[in-house]
Amino acid sequence: MATHRHLLILALVLVPFAAFQAPAAHAATTWGDYARNPQHTAISTVASQSLAQIVWQTPVDLDPQYVGDDLLIHYGSPLVGPSNTILVPVKVGAADTFRIEAHNGGTGALLWQFTSDYTLPAHDWTPSYGPTLTPQGTLYMAGAGGTVFVTSQVDQTGPHTPARLAFYGLSNWNASPVNYNSDIQICTPLTSDAAGNVYFMFRAGGANPLGITGGIARIGADGSGAWVTSDAASGNTSTTPLMNCAPALSNDGSTVYVVVRQTSTSKGYLVALSSTTLATQHVVTLIDPKSGLAASCNNDGTASPMVAPDGHVYFGVLENPFGDNADRGWLLHFDASLSPAGVPGEFGWDDTPSLVPASAVPGYHGSSSYLLMTKYNFYADTGGDGVNRIAVLDPFATPQMDNYTSAAVMQEVLTIAGVTPDSEFLGSFPNAVREWCINSAVVDTFTRSVLAGSEDGRLYRWDLTSNTFTESITLTQGIGEAYTPTLIAQDGRVYAINDATLFAVGLPFTGVSAPGPSAAIEFAFAPAQPNPASGSSRFRFTLPAAGRVQLDVFDPGGRRIATLLDGELPAGERHATWGGRDDQGRPAAAGLYFARLTWGGRTLTRRLVRVP
Numbered sequence: 001m002a003t004h005r006h007l008l009i010l011a012l013v014l015v016p017f018a019a020f021q022a023p024a025a026h027a028a029t030t031w032g033d034y035a036r037n038p039q040h041t042a043i044s045t046v047a048s049q050s051l052a053q054i055v056w057q058t059p060v061d062l063d064p065q066y067v068g069d070d071l072l073i074h075y076g077s078p079l080v081g082p083s084n085t086i087l088v089p090v091k092v093g094a095a096d097t098f099r100i101e102a103h104n105g106g107t108g109a110l111l112w113q114f115t116s117d118y119t120l121p122a123h124d125w126t127p128s129y130g131p132t133l134t135p136q137g138t139l140y141m142a143g144a145g146g147t148v149f150v151t152s153q154v155d156q157t158g159p160h161t162p163a164r165l166a167f168y169g170l171s172n173w174n175a176s177p178v179n180y181n182s183d184i185q186i187c188t189p190l191t192s193d194a195a196g197n198v199y200f201m202f203r204a205g206g207a208n209p210l211g212i213t214g215g216i217a218r219i220g221a222d223g224s225g226a227w228v229t230s231d232a233a234s235g236n237t238s239t240t241p242l243m244n245c246a247p248a249l250s251n252d253g254s255t256v257y258v259v260v261r262q263t264s265t266s267k268g269y270l271v272a273l274s275s276t277t278l279a280t281q282h283v284v285t286l287i288d289p290k291s292g293l294a295a296s297c298n299n300d301g302t303a304s305p306m307v308a309p310d311g312h313v314y315f316g317v318l319e320n321p322f323g324d325n326a327d328r329g330w331l332l333h334f335d336a337s338l339s340p341a342g343v344p345g346e347f348g349w350d351d352t353p354s355l356v357p358a359s360a361v362p363g364y365h366g367s368s369s370y371l372l373m374t375k376y377n378f379y380a381d382t383g384g385d386g387v388n389r390i391a392v393l394d395p396f397a398t399p400q401m402d403n404y405t406s407a408a409v410m411q412e413v414l415t416i417a418g419v420t421p422d423s424e425f426l427g428s429f430p431n432a433v434r435e436w437c438i439n440s441a442v443v444d445t446f447t448r449s450v451l452a453g454s455e456d457g458r459l460y461r462w463d464l465t466s467n468t469f470t471e472s473i474t475l476t477q478g479i480g481e482a483y484t485p486t487l488i489a490q491d492g493r494v495y496a497i498n499d500a501t502l503f504a505v506g507l508p509f510t511g512v513s514a515p516g517p518s519a520a521i522e523f524a525f526a527p528a529q530p531n532p533a534s535g536s537s538r539f540r541f542t543l544p545a546a547g548r549v550q551l552d553v554f555d556p557g558g559r560r561i562a563t564l565l566d567g568e569l570p571a572g573e574r575h576a577t578w579g580g581r582d583d584q585g586r587p588a589a590a591g592l593y594f595a596r597l598t599w600g601g602r603t604l605t606r607r608l609v610r611v612p
Helices: 170-175 177-183 230-234
Strands: 011-013 053-059 085-091 098-104 110-115 139-142 147-151 163-166 184-186 198-205 213-219 225-229 239-241 255-262 268-274 280-285 313-317 330-334 354-357 370-376 389-394 411-417 438-440 442-444 449-453 458-463 468-474 484-488 494-498 501-506 537-543 547-554 560-569 572-578 591-599 602-610
Touching (some): 053 098, 213 239, 225 230, 230 255, 230 268, 230 280, 449 484, 449 494, 537 591, 560 572
Parallel strands (some): 438 484
Antiparallel strands (some): 011 225, 053 501, 537 572, 547 591, 591 602
16 A cells, blocks of 8 residues: 655636525435445435335436447436435437436426536446435536536426536636537546535546646535546556546545546556545555456446445455456455555455445344445356355455455355346356346345345345345346446335336335325334235335334244334335344244334234244
């Protein structure tokens, strides 16, 4: 690890306050960034609904470009506003042109749309178009020439006319828009911090009036702008921002983490910058832990830094030499100052790990306060056996040995393979299954589950208590495609992308998807379904107002068998699933049980019967 402390030349431009006024704060954003928050942990603040049906769907690409049977494009993450408005990035043209569509989360009705003048930088796989929604409810969208469009009226129906901001000064852009537009392109999703400041990286060749070259930009909540070049930030020459790599913020918001790479090779650097001045704090060269060579940072991936509650930083790279780890890459582990902090995970390619509180895995008895959920594919066509899995890993436990490379890697806590055979490889690999198609999977701590999409076209609920798939739903017939995120909206509905379409999955719309405090609904607890049950049982209940909810399963003797929910939930219709196991993951015996729901000092109980 190399730390660089040197003077930086910052191009700092202040936008007059009269040109842009930050909006007043209001109800919190539910899902505002790639992987939900500026730390990219992908933990939902809301319990997910049952995967009962596709409630509505909408295209995220109006002209998808298929390469044979594959769709090689990364789609930007939808965002969720305070009133459950779903903000969807949509590719309009064959090769370019993007717009944001705002949909009512309950019905899918289109509220408004805005087409940006943004153009993509040079690329192989089509990069993602990733806006950000600040905690204050302000939406920032990439525009042409490194500019961004801004609106704070995301829930308002009708035409929108967002303001434009430029990190190098809007007056400069206004004086020569053609020159800036042809040379500067935002190349990563935008990320916003708790105060409403926005960060992103951009490509630029210097052929613009200010001679700006590629780097990292900051637009303050007050409209002020700053930037630093990739070379200055990393202390290395001929570097450029890594495509699709969303900046991440430390938990206190003081540090922003970005990744840059050499322009002529894929050698990369993880960089820690001051979030206010963009001055460099730390730099580390990303190294393949097995070969000792510079790891590969590929522009076709979407791996972004994830910052854990202890400040540790996790980032996925490709192996070097390529194929040396069956195209799985490595998940690297650093402390806040970017010193190596542990062995790698055995998979890192095109994936941002999700944070799993240890309490969400009842069968875990280690000492770590958090675990990591990651894609765990083992590609049959690059040296693996085709048994593609997802996994929960312990980054602090005694390492285990990877059977393929003999490298020391993070300890597996849970793994589970996909279920759909992969006919392409069954002749040579009889256990091959379709690969997992995620770059960020949402973690639902309320139901102790993970929601993940597969290339078989299905969305799965992975129950972390039973280590089984307790629910799944078919979205499409399946397609080979670049990896996509999953998320949970304010009403608990689950969103997933497959074959250029965004699917809203959950319970039927009742007209009260996210009721306010005045909504006239009763505290109710529906009977378990099915009942009797030999597999999973689903519970539906309604909360008149937000509050702490606990749902437990007891045997006839009053002994608690399992805790299904224990935490704060918003008002509205909710659900939970019991997979028929106790909190230690052991199967519950056949017989009579009682589900007890507690909210606001009130308790409702339902009987259920388990059969062999």
